Amino acid sequence: MSHVTAQPKGRAWPPAGLVYGVDPSRFQDSDGDGIGDLPGITKRLDHVAALGADWLWLLPIYPSLRRDNGYDVDDHESVDPRFGTLDDFQQLVEGCHERGIRVMLDLVLHHTSERHPWFQAARRDRTSREGAYYIWADEPIDAPGDEPVFPGEESGVWSFDDEAGGWYHHQFYGFQPDLNVANDDVFEEIVRIATLWLERGVDGFRIDAAMPAMRAKPTEGTGADAARFYDRLRGRLTEVRDDVVLVAEADVPPAELAVLADHRRVDAILDFSLNNSLFLALARESAEPLHETLDGLDRTVQASARLNFVRNVDELDLEQLSEDERQEVFRVFAGGRAGFLYGRGLRRGWAPMMGDARRFRMSLSLLFALPGAPLIMYGQELGIGDDLSVEGRDACRPVMQWSAAGGGGFTKAADAPLILPAQRSGPYDFGHVNARSQATDDSSNLVLTRRLAQVRSRLGLAxxxxxxxxxxxxxxxxxxxxxxxxxxxxxxxxxxxxxxxxxxxxxxxxxxxxxxxxxxxxxxxxx
The missing domain is CATH 2.60.40.1180 (Golgi alpha-mannosidase II)
Structure with missing residues (x-):
């Protein structure tokens, strides 16, 4: 496969319009197997361009069993065969660049899956080079604050591996052993993987769990200094592409974001504090929570380095709010006990959670007006729904709704397991909410999204x-x-x-x- 060389012209960051996030499994199925794929995304790039997107963020495309929506990575260097080939990836990148759209991949450096070649080598010999990539103990170690990210899903942060004869640490699921990013060999692997994808035409990376990856685990030699780590990563990747863009996902209070924002260690921060305060402001029908959080952000992260969102495709994480504040948001937006997840957030979709179409459209407009760049996840430009009849975070992960056809224009497959039941019947189903009908309706959410991006770009708000x-x-x-x-x-x-x-x-x-x-x-x- 030849490497992609042509790059979009102009400023890489901040985007003039918006960042558009796509789950490759749920956007467009091109081969009729019921699973979205890379050729399907390429087929729909005109839609992405018409939205005013400067960046296409692809959720994990790597081989995976997708037990954690692809973040359980089996191989950082390849494309999941269900999504296509490396040639398909190159055609997607070229299609983006031809339209002036840059491509962002997830850089998952916090953990791998237990199927990853590194972990397979590590479990065979904990004293090997790969063995040191992970965090091991002969017995589980209890440490204050060392708790699972998903309460109720995992009983602890240590799992026993029979082949290794020891316990490995996992902050997320048991099938996702944590990497020790303080290990120099792990750092070099991260640089090598990122370099490989930059050479394949990628323009930037969203760094998943950017701050948790740096935190010390309850064994020696596991804590990385965030400033030094991201300084080094920036320096090494800039040698490959001087305009490489790094976006850090950081669910920490504004005061703790300075370590990422200082000295342009990253170009932007995908921050949860403003997201949480937005929902508190909506629940209270008061602008005060937004002013408070923006005050804190203004002292630590300049507006051009913020990537704002209303809903991602996980639970609505309310960790930056107090328990009383969370309860305020729950009372307004949970829609009953079925809407809760992990006791700290909600698994509702953006549009149905708003309850009132006017409130949804106002919040969509506000996203484009806030200081920083707007992030829209696929389908949010239409106001797609959710389905609380399915388990966990998949409730807010519908497939893209292109038309009123049986498979919503997403697939021609008779049986597509990723289509949620509510997408076939209900107020947010394919017939009521789809891109084809909204494209020619001046009062639609899709047209509003396009207009907001156009105004933002024309006025140079970035x-x-x-x-x-x-x-x-x-x-x-x-x-x-x-x-x-x-x-x-x-x-x-x-x-x-x-x-x-x-x-x-x-x-x-x-x-x-x-x-x-x-x-x-x-x-x-x-x-």
């Missing part, structure tokens, strides 16, 4: 300084401004007067009459 404004008479309104622009979003189900916006020229508005925002109204105004 590189403009943003200011926040407190409106004493309208506490439910979050007001943000850039040179020549004012955006207003009403988080409440009641109208709000905004005296400060008199005379502004409307660019894109819903439920705005020139001085008052209706319930869940929003306005993009030229000043």
């Amino acid at each position: 590189t403009q300084p943003m200011r926040r404004h407190t409106l004493p008479h309208s506490p439910s309104v979050i007001a943000l401004s850039a040179p020549g622009l004012l955006t207003l979003h009403n988080l409440a189900a009641t109208p709000a007067e905004v005296f400060e916006a008199y005379g502004a020229k409307p660019l894109l508005t819903e439920r705005w009459d020139g001085h008052r925002l209706g319930p869940f109204g929003f306005a993009w105004l030229r000043r």
